[in-house]
Amino acid sequence: MRALLTNLLNPGEAPADINRLSIPWGISRHQLDRLTGIESSLATDEETELLMAKALVALSEDPSSPCFLKTHCGNYPLLGGEHRFPIPAIRCVIHLVRHPGAICRSYANHLGCSLETVVNILSDPGHVVGRVDLLAVPPEPVGSWSQHVSSWLGWPEGKSLLVRYEDLREHTEDYLAAICDHCSISYNAQSLKKAIEFSSLEELRRQEKAKGFRERPPSCAQFFGSGRIDGFGDDFPPALRETVLAHHSAVMARLGYLEGKA
Amino acid sequence: MPPDNLYAAAPSPGQSRGAGASSHDPYLSNQVFGLTVSSAFEIGLPLTRLVGPADIFIDQGSVPSLLPHGVWKAACVQMNETEIVFSLPRLGRVMASQGNRIIVQAHAQSNTHALAPFLRTAGLGAILHQRGAVTLHAAVVSIGGGAVALAGASGAGKSVLAAALQAQGVALVSDEICCCDPTSLQVSSGVPEIWVWPDAAKCAAIDQVDAPRVRDDLSLKRLVAGAFAAGTWPLTRLYYLEPGDPHENGSVESLPPAEAVALFLDNLYQPQLYPLQMRRAVAECAMRCAKELPCRILRIPRSLSRLGEVVDCLARDAAL
Numbered sequence: 081m082r083a084l085l086t087n088l089l090n091p092g093e094a095p096a097d098i099n100r101l102s103i104p105w106g107i108s109r110h111q112l113d114r115l116t117g118i119e120s121s122l123a124t125d126e127e128t129e130l131l132m133a134k135a136l137v138a139l140s141e142d143p144s145s146p147c148f149l150k151t152h153c154g155n156y157p158l159l160g161g162e163h164r165f166p167i168p169a170i171r172c173v174i175h176l177v178r179h180p181g182a183i184c185r186s187y188a189n190h191l192g193c194s195l196e197t198v199v200n201i202l203s204d205p206g207h208v209v210g211r212v213d214l215l216a217v218p219p220e221p222v223g224s225w226s227q228h229v230s231s232w233l234g235w236p237e238g239k240s241l242l243v244r245y246e247d248l249r250e251h252t253e254d255y256l257a258a259i260c261d262h263c264s265i266s267y268n269a270q271s272l273k274k275a276i277e278f279s280s281l282e283e284l285r286r287q288e289k290a291k292g293f294r295e296r297p298p299s300c301a302q303f304f305g306s307g308r309i310d311g312f313g314d315d316f317p318p319a320l321r322e323t324v325l326a327h328h329s330a331v332m333a334r335l336g337y338l339e340g341k342a
Numbered sequence: 343m344p345p346d347n348l349y350a351a352a353p354s355p356g357q358s359r360g361a362g363a364s365s366h367d368p369y370l371s372n373q374v375f376g377l378t379v380s381s382a383f384e385i386g387l388p389l390t391r392l393v394g395p396a397d398i399f400i401d402q403g404s405v406p407s408l409l410p411h412g413v414w415k416a417a418c419v420q421m422n423e424t425e426i427v428f429s430l431p432r433l434g435r436v437m438a439s440q441g442n443r444i445i446v447q448a449h450a451q452s453n454t455h456a457l458a459p460f461l462r463t464a465g466l467g468a469i470l471h472q473r474g475a476v477t478l479h480a481a482v483v484s485i486g487g488g489a490v491a492l493a494g495a496s497g498a499g500k501s502v503l504a505a506a507l508q509a510q511g512v513a514l515v516s517d518e519i520c521c522c523d524p525t526s527l528q529v530s531s532g533v534p535e536i537w538v539w540p541d542a543a544k545c546a547a548i549d550q551v552d553a554p555r556v557r558d559d560l561s562l563k564r565l566v567a568g569a570f571a572a573g574t575w576p577l578t579r580l581y582y583l584e585p586g587d588p589h590e591n592g593s594v595e596s597l598p599p600a601e602a603v604a605l606f607l608d609n610l611y612q613p614q615l616y617p618l619q620m621r622r623a624v625a626e627c628a629m630r631c632a633k634e635l636p637c638r639i640l641r642i643p644r645s646l647s648r649l650g651e652v653v654d655c656l657a658r659d660a661a662l
Contacts, residue, residue, distance in 0.1 A: 110495030117416030121496055122459040124559050130431035134417040
């Protein structure tokens with residue numbers, strides 16, 4: 081998605097460099113500290129979350145941006161009941177979801193761990209994407225897959241666009257156009273086609289092979305995979321499939337993942 | 343030339359400082375960045391007997407939530423001509439006043455211990471701004487009789503790199519803040535401590551298991567500097583830390599002056615808090631450093647397990 085938006089918003093003659101995507105990987109600590117004026121590394125996770133909410137408000141008031149921001153965070157309220165993402169500060173939300181079976185495979189590759197470990201992670205209400213090596217990004221509370229999806233489904237109606245990864249892969253042009261309409265991004269058929277071509281998985285893999293991808297963790301052999309959209313597929317261990325369904329079938333049904341298609 | 347000190351001299355110990363002020367224990371005194379600091383409560387600085395008048399007093403008191411004629415410089419920071427106030431959610435407020443006082447007001451559910459780390463960084467940093475110093479967000483070590491600054495964004499690896507150099511016998515000048523006189527380019531030593539996270543310390547093979555925490559509710563550890571270069575040192579080199587490829591060793595790249603100026607300005611400590619009358623001095627300091635000093639980009643791979651190689655790379659470049 082970040083590659084798609086970068087190629088759409090900053091069109092060039094060649095695909096955008098995957099190591100210089102214009103959509104940031106969250107708010108870095110450096111940016112958080114500059115926006116708040118406070119050294120957030122001296123704050124607890126709860127205090128950092130409060131600072132983050134203030135930073136988002138400050139960012140939204142900056143006339144030089146609107147900007148897109150990626151987050152792994154669930155839309156959970158803060159300890160005192162405050163909004164983690166202050167609603168007036170957020171113009172619109174693109175809520176990207178994916179079949180939990182596919183996420184398990186992808187995340188296992190990302191973390192370099194077993195499928196069983198990731199199945200447990202996806203069911204963990206306390207799951208946090210934390211500080212990794214020198215990546216200076218404040219912790220992001222994710223929670224379980226179901227909690228995370230449900231939290232964003234609660235965003236005010238009309239300001240959030242739910243996009244299934246599988247649909248985006250199969251009908252990229254239609255869904256990218258819908259995203260542009262939702263976010264008031266100007267486009268035409270040609271700009272969409274070019275952005276899609278420059279952001280294809282083949283192109284992303286090609287760039288990663290040629291010059292590496294700085295966001296690839298050491299545990300991960302290759303960041304950009306095949307982009308599977310077959311949900312569990314035929315090779316997901318049956319016992320683990322049952323575990324995923326036991327924890328997440330309600331939300332899966334709500335997203336249409338139990339209707340015989342991915 | 344930096345502007346003349348606009349602020350009144352610090353009051354003597356015991357002298358009345360207005361309603362709510364308390365007398366200071368003359369034994370709570372420290373030398374930080376060339377200044378004698380006297381605090382009414384424990385702030386984690388090494389204690390010495392007070393000799394002569396203090397330059398800065400730290401006390402508890404009332405800090406306004408809205409500064410008179412204040413301008414919001416960041417989401418949690420206000421500033422007027424003489425005061426800078428930091429509002430810390432759930433913790434309280436810290437005010438730097440006239441270059442000679444820091445007032446701390448803790449929220450009911452908090453205490454001065456939780457505020458102390460912010461006081462030592464943001465609070466002291468603001469005082470240094472008010473006193474005309476140029477400050478970089480950098481750890482500083484002493485190599486070859488000069489101060490070598492390791493500048494970078496939060497999480498870039500400044501402190502852990504300084505700690506790794508310490509382990510090889512290099513003396514610390516300061517962690518977190520490089521305090522530089524813009525005219526002489528002399529760097530003043532700070533607190534003889536490095537603050538590191540346990541996982542970072544482990545990767546640098548630094549024993550921190552028994553080290554105290556910076557805050558009780560934070561795993562960040564305080565490491566006493568084994569070798570400390572107290573006093574003032576000429577700034578001789580600047581390294582700007584940037585993330586490198588996670589699968590490669592560290593590397594050093596020379597900077598052309600124009601880029602060195604830009605990086606200097608980008609790595610200022612609390613850049614939004616420089617008063618207007620200081621901005622020219624800051625710019626001139628940046629240009630002078632870029633022209634006269636070796637300035638480098640030091641790429642640090644994401645994996646801290648390669649920190650030893652980064653240290654070697656820096657040591658070769660700095661001719662350690």
